[in-house]
Amino acid sequence: MTLGLLEVRLLVREARSLKDKRQVVRSVLDRLKGQFNVSAAEVGTLDDHRQATLAVAAVGPETDLVRGVLQAIQNALRAHPIAEYLGGEISLGREVV
Secondary structure (H helix, E strand, O other), rough: EEEEEEEEEEEOOOOOOOHHHHOOOOOOOHHHHHHOEEEEEEEOOOOOOOEEEEEEEEEEOOHHHHHHHHHHHHHHOOOOOOEEEEEEEEEEEEEEO
16 A cells, blocks of 8 residues: 655635635645545645645555656646645655554
């Protein structure tokens, strides 16, 4: 079993307030959870109304499968029309059960 973590930074250019940012972040998180069947949450830059730091976790039987899902998520975030992808990092861990 492999556990993968993707931490990404997004810029929400059009956000004028934390409420605006939360609407965009909630939309992004709901889309990721529904489309990729992963766990995702906002984990940083909570008080900045223009930037968001998200963490996405995926679990699977093979490292390549988990890496592929997290890379597909990165690609989907790069194409997002409102939230600009600033960067991200994938971490993989393997645990034998």
